[in-house]
Amino acid sequence: MTLAEIEQLLQQSVDRALGALAGAKSADELESCRVQYLGQKGFLSQAKKSVGQLPTVDDKKKAGKLANDADARLGKAYDEHKQRIEAAAREAELAERWDVTLPGRRALRGRRHPLTVTADDILDVLGALGFVRAEGPEIEHDWYNFEALNVPRDHPARDMQDTFYIDDDVVLRTHTSPVQVRAMLAIGKPPIRVACYGRVYRNDHDITHSPMFHQVEGLYVDGSVTFGDLKGTLQVFVERIFGAKSKVRLRPSFFPFTEPSVEVDVSCFSCNGTGSGGATVGDDGRCRLCKATGWIEIMGAGMVDPEVLRFGGLDPDKLTGFAFGIGVERVAMLRWGVSDIRLFFENDRRFLRQF
Amino acid sequence: MRVSMTWLAELVELPKGTTPAQVAERLTAVGLEVEAVEDLAAPLFGVVVARVAAVEPHPQADKLRVCTVEAGGEPLSVVCGAPNVAVGARVLLARVGTVLPGGKRIEAATIRGVHSQGMLCSAQELGLPFSTDGLLLVDDKQPPGTTAAAALDREDTVFTLGVTPNRPDALSHLGVARELAAALRVRLRAAPPTCPERAGPVDDLAQVTIEDVEGCPRYAARVVEGVLVGPSPTWLVMRLAACGVRSVNNVVDVTNLVMMERGIPLHAFDYDKIGREKNRAAIVVRSARAGERLATLDGKVRELVDTDLVIADPERAIALAGVMGGADTEVSAGTTRVLLECAHFLPARVRKTARRLALHSEASHRFERGSDPNGLPASLDRAAALIAELSFDATKGPERPGTGVHNISGGRVARGIVDVAPKKILPAVVALRPKRAAQLLGLPAKAVDEATISKLLLSIGLEVDGRDAEALRFRVPTFRPDLTREVDLIEELLRLLGTDSVPATLPARASEAEGLHDPRRHRVVQAVRSALEAAGFDEAVNLAFLSPSALDPFDGGDAAGRIAIKNPLGEEMSVLRKTLLPGLLMNAATNHRRQELDVRLFEVANVFLGRNPSGKAPVREKEGAAGGDAWAREVPRIAGIATGEGGGLGFDVARKPVDFYDARGAVEQILEGIGVPCAGAASPVSFTAADHRYPFLHPRARAEVWVARKGPEGVPSRSFVGVVGELHPDLVAAYQLKSRAVGFELDVETLARVAGERPRVKALPRFPAVRRDFALVLDDKVTAADLCARLNDNGAVRGLLESLEVFDVYRGPGIPAGKRSLALALTLRAPDRTLTDDEVTRATGVLLEDARAHFGAEVRS
């Protein structure tokens, strides 16, 4: 190209490019204008490339200046228009109307089962108290489920638990207590301090009994474990699960595998142990949750019977221990005010999604 | 066990003003849990004794009468329809405002024009245990205005005790009184009963032979002559009613009363119906003979077996020992002589028979738990004396009703007791070390010193036998068969001292062993729970029982591989689950019936896959036991189901019916959640089309999930994790679901095995990636996995390929039938430089050519 031709190209094209830039209505249009006119294949690059090929220095200088001027004008116009378009876009965004009362978009989130939540809480507390987890089978030998727990055949204590039988010597475990003996035999060396969570089965079905339910069993065996240790452990446990103001009452009772045995009551958290008023007050002013006694039975506990230690291969003259078993459904029912145990196993979405 | 407060008060020197609530609190504190407290007078509140002063016919109704009654205060007019209303009778008046036990409220009313100020009551209307017709009449000695509760011996409180099976002694008022006295630190009134003997020697009348000494260590009997069988007096009826026992006749009632009082069951035979030997009634205690039959008191004929223990005469069985009497020798209206039995039977024998025949009686309940072998004479004395006393009924005159026989002298007890005790049961002697008590309970030594221990144990009937160097020795009375060891006595101390007396302490040492548990599996399960929560699945918990037919679609009816329950709650709960899916399908159905269609549920639980070959029963060895692995193969699984619509939440978010990819997506989220990557060339996960082994899944939408891993010694292998798919439409129809259902079931142990270790962090890439999109038209049979696997392996992209992903699938206009278009996103990146356009174009070209040559893929423009 000659100088004259470059001059002509710039003259014609600059005005056209300015017009096109000014006419761009969006950032996208503006960008395509920029590519078309100011890009590598646009007229400006073409002109700039041609400048270097002009024969004289003078021409080069002249044409170079013309090209730079055009570049500057177009650049400025582009920048200005870009800002205008961006400002307009912000204006438009600000003018949008949003109904902030409509719900947001989100992924559907599932819920853990209330029994899992409860068991996890219980196991967390026991974990903090130094208990490690243990597991055992759900289908259990009669020996582990009964005999090693000091419940011989034809003993009335068998009536305390309605048992599902697989055959004469095999049962669905009626409690998590067989894990006590399994843990003693497996670990062998004291201290033995385990917590077992699992499903247990009893032949019983009504509003407060499910044929399958869950228990957490705690066991601690060591050189000189005392009833006082059991009491202290249960006190901490109850405070963490039912609240710091909760009190514990231990009532003498009977389990074949502990001696002494106690039932563990927690002070009623609805009426604060007064027996009247509270969140679950009835028409007569009495607390319905604790039947006006001020106490709620939550678990059984006791000192491991010497016979059970012996079955577990331990020497009852050298070791003592305590054990306790808690019904997870019972705790969950108390916590959330669930009155029918069957709700836990129906898996109605409207129930599950309340937790 | 129902316990009467009035009765207890006769046996214990209760401090003045002791309330029922205080008694309940003390009994509970020593381990006799009071489950309920019932005020027997409460239902009679507002009911009083009234004297009928006048009876007039009702002017408007033939069957009604208008009575004037006096009940203290102004005479009242009451309309009454009972035929036995008569002038001078003492009746029970429910005053206006009274609420009767049935809930009926008495109002002042005008009945056919006559004003009535209350209601005269029958026994039924007051909920009282008398079977009389018409109005209940009371003793003439009761002054008008006396409360009905006082007039009928109903001013009492009944405690319902939950007696644990180790405490047979607490199944009697005397036993409970002993505990209460010890708990209150007051005295027990326990003078032995006396029995005047006015007839000849009992040895001339009866003889007892015990053939089965093991089953019956002791048998004692008395004979009472001149018995008058008839209704029991009010006090006796009421006392039994308080215990929840119905009145039968005075003789049977006395045996029950003495059982409730002293804890040992008694049985009364009609003496004249027992077979004779040498002119004496001959009792034989023996095992039943095979095929022997006995008609029991409840009117049924029982087929006996040789483990049953029977009371017999020389010819036949006449009672099932400890369980139930026989009909042939039952005491009836014509009975004049009674043989009273009081015996000790082996608990296990009674229990076996009672369970076999499902005959649970007050007597068997006590024998099973162990009655007191040395309390027999006192019980017989008490019962015989009372039967004799009640056989002379001064109020009804000396004539036996309807027989013309006069019973002038009343009942007479034969002299002496037939007492056969071939096997003496002596009090056990148990040693107790005070130091051991302090150590086990965590008490200071002075809290359980020798003086305290003796005082406490003596208060519940133990006696000091002597002492050793470190221990006190106690004789344990035979009514406490549960106290045989030192630790049993320590428990008694704790009961009597109260658990409040022990200071709470916290043990310090934690377990060093990991226990019986796989912590890795636990972490994986918790991670899976979190992943599924994030994927919108709610956790379900199902019972482990299924009906056999629910398993058929899953195991093809393989009954042998199932574990069945011998005594199920019902057919529909008779086998244990082998898969979690039926439970989840039932849950979906429940939700669908309740109009909840969008169900997403998962469950983590064991399934039961038949016998475990190594699960033999444990053998007891000297130290502990050997053997005893799990009897069954219990395998933890994770399963999920989704029905209805899936997708996110929001007013403008598109939701669509769930399909295979929702289920697969959940599985991918699970795997990602446990550190197994599901996307990218390095993913070890593969989903392969599954076959007929999964008939419960849609044949075209089912896949096996596999994870590749380095096996032992670095040999590559792959693990089968589980299945995923659409549930078969037939199954969905069978469960009456209202939409398609998809699901998955994975093996937890395998998940734990393939779960990623904590990863080593990789440096972030320093050079940019380049993405190229293209669409290929392919035969329908070519799977996305096959295509991607081949292209991933192409040498042209080795070391450069970051990912190759399908981002769209299209069938429809423009695509020939039997083909589909897959849109792919190819991302390339070099670790050491920025890739040039040309490099990328060249590599892409090689891939497309490979796809064309191998799969016949055409690039779709």
Ligand SMILES: [Zn+2]
């Ligand atoms: Zn309360």
